Amino acid sequence: MAISSGRYLRPGAVAGGLATLAVGVLLAGCGSSSAASSTNTTAATTTEAPTTTEAPTTTAAPQNVSLQLQTESASGSKEGYPRFVPADITIHQGSPVILTITSVDDGPAPLPASLATYETIQGGTETVDGSPVTSVPNANISHTFSVPDLGVNVLIPPVPKGAKTTTVTFTFTPSKTGTFTWHCFAPCGDGSDGMGGAMATMGQMEGNITVS
Numbered sequence: 753m754a755i756s757s758g759r760y761l762r763p764g765a766v767a768g769g770l771a772t773l774a775v776g777v778l779l780a781g782c783g784s785s786s787a788a789s790s791t792n793t794t795a796a797t798t799t800e801a802p803t804t805t806e807a808p809t810t811t812a813a814p815q816n817v818s819l820q821l822q823t824e825s826a827s828g829s830k831e832g833y834p835r836f837v838p839a840d841i842t843i844h845q846g847s848p849v850i851l852t853i854t855s856v857d858d859g860p861a862p863l864p865a866s867l868a869t870y871e872t873i874q875g876g877t878e879t880v881d882g883s884p885v886t887s888v889p890n891a892n893i894s895h896t897f898s899v900p901d902l903g904v905n906v907l908i909p910p911v912p913k914g915a916k917t918t919t920v921t922f923t924f925t926p927s928k929t930g931t932f933t934w935h936c937f938a939p940c941g942d943g944s945d946g947m948g949g950a951m952a953t954m955g956q957m958e959g960n961i962t963v964s
């Protein structure tokens with residue numbers, strides 16, 4: 753597939769702040785009546801005094817998931833490649849997932865017009881080799897890691913010339929539980945349209961992501 757293009761267009765480094773917003777909403781109770789009319793018939797007996805050390809509100813630690821995007825076996829065989837390893841992953845709802853994808857593929861595989869919807873980063877924040885990115889030009893997409901059911905679309909550019917790997921991180925929070933199929937939508941497989949072979953094989957350019 754991949755003839756090194758030598759063109760690595762790093763998208764403008766726009767500070768992509770984490771989308772995780774902690775919104776604290778304090779509802780001040782019944783301020784409608786005038787302050788003076790404090791006819792307190794209901795004694796505040798129900799508010800239990802915090803006698804024990806208060807447990808911090810569950811700020812669950814981020815989950816780190818690492819994927820290797822391989823293009824050949826250790827012995828150099830290209831049979832059964834490219835593929836993401838592991839192909840099946842399990843994550844949990846309730847805390848952010850930091851997906852780290854390390855790719856050795858130096859070739860682009862631009863998406864056809866019919867898949868243009870997957871040309872944009874969706875559902876989380878991405879960095880490429882440490883720099884925040886908000887887009888990757890289609891001509892510079894090598895693979896995608898896309899989970900349509902979770903609204904997640906990660907774009908993976910080719911390895912820059914002179915480098916051995918490129919590392920993409922993608923931080924997102926799973927919106928629901930279940931088992932969903934992820935796909936690569938870049939035509940990186942066999943056949944005239946690049947959609948055969950690895951692209952049509954579970955365990956290579958598609959797999960399962962389970963959110964428990």
Ligand SMILES: [Cu+2]
Pocket residue numbers: 834894895896936937938939940957
């Ligand atoms: Cu691919």
